[in-house]
Amino acid sequence: MLRYGTYVMRLGIFSDIHANYEALSAVLEAFKHESVDEFYCLGDVVGYGGSPNECADIVREVAKATILGNHDAAVAGRMDYSYYYEAARNALDVHSDMLSPANTAWLKGLPYNRRLKEVDLELCHGSPVRLEEFDYIFAPEQARECLPIFDSLAELTLIGHSHLCKVFALTRGSVEELPATDFALEPERKYIVSVGSVGQPRDYDNRASFTVFDTDERRFEFKRIEYDIESAAQKVLDARLEKNFANRLYIGV
Numbered sequence: 001m002l003r004y005g006t007y008v009m010r011l012g013i014f015s016d017i018h019a020n021y022e023a024l025s026a027v028l029e030a031f032k033h034e035s036v037d038e039f040y041c042l043g044d045v046v047g048y049g050g051s052p053n054e055c056a057d058i059v060r061e062v063a064k065a066t067i068l069g070n071h072d073a074a075v076a077g078r079m080d081y082s083y084y085y086e087a088a089r090n091a092l093d094v095h096s097d098m099l100s101p102a103n104t105a106w107l108k109g110l111p112y113n114r115r116l117k118e119v120d121l122e123l124c125h126g127s128p129v130r131l132e133e134f135d136y137i138f139a140p141e142q143a144r145e146c147l148p149i150f151d152s153l154a155e156l157t158l159i160g161h162s163h164l165c166k167v168f169a170l171t172r173g174s175v176e177e178l179p180a181t182d183f184a185l186e187p188e189r190k191y192i193v194s195v196g197s198v199g200q201p202r203d204y205d206n207r208a209s210f211t212v213f214d215t216d217e218r219r220f221e222f223k224r225i226e227y228d229i230e231s232a233a234q235k236v237l238d239a240r241l242e243k244n245f246a247n248r249l250y251i252g253v
Contacts, residue, residue: 009214009215010034010036010213011037011215012031012212013040013123013211013213014027014041014195014209015042015043015044015195016069016160016196017198018045018046018047018048018071018198019047019055019095019199020049020055020227020249021051021058021232022227022232023199024198024208026226026227034212038064039062039063039064042123042125042161042195043069043070046072046075046092047074047075048071048088048241048245049235049245050232050234050236050238052075052103053098053103055199056106060103066110067114068107068111069160070161071092072107072110073107073134075096075099075107078108087244087245090242091241094239094240120156122153122154122156122157125159126160127142128153128157137162137166137192138164140177143192146170153170153192154190155190156191158193158195158211159193159194160196161194163202164180164203165180165195165222166193167179167191167192168192168193169186169189169191170192171188171189180222183219195209195211199232200248201253204251204253205224206250207252208225209222209223209224229249233246233247
């Protein structure tokens with residue numbers, strides 16, 4: 001595999017695992033067929049699911065860098081989540097009690113973003129405009145909020161948070177939403193891409209989502225993989241979390 005500076009040419013990026021061990025395991029198995037050299041996680045390792053420690057252990061081992069998600073921040077005591085709805089607050093409280101001291105300390109130290117300057121790539125959980133606010137970008141009008149910082153944007157900004165697969169192409173004065181399919185980066189444009197969710201997709205496709213960026217071909221790829229939803233859902237119920245957190249896994253919403 002050719003290399004670009006100090007960075008490998010094929011990167012595996014995934015996000016929003018939400019304590020779903022079965023989905024994460026399936027994604028990592030699928031990555032074995034993608035010739036990926038380094039992995040990056042865009043946050044929300046915990047929240048909603050039944051396996052927070054197992055997922056944190058795996059991500060700590062495989063990912064070169066992990067970005068802080070809002071659920072990670074809440075569990076680690078780095079943000080106020082009193083305004084979350086009751087079931088979500090309860091899941092965060094349960095996970096806070098479940099997590100090992102090592103995993104809690106790891107979440108406490110995660111960064112809000114990471115810039116890979118050699119390949120002009122930025123990793124965030126939500127919008128790059130106000131990192132600590134975890135703002136969503138899933139529509140063109142939200143992507144337009146990035147236009148005032150166009151000059152400082154990376155050529156490719158990868159985000160999670162919405163649990164949706166989305167592509168926005170930006171010029172200095174415009175935003176165009178593109179289909180969430182494989183695409184090659186074009187000169188004179190910058191891109192904001194939402195990579196979807198490993199553990200709780202919300203686009204009515206219940207398969208786990210993951211992505212690959214090939215810096216040599218300047219090509220971004222969306223991937224999906226089926227996983228053992230029944231086992232993941234049962235772990236949610238066993239942890240006495242909201243039943244809907246289990247049910248929604250079956251329909252991908």
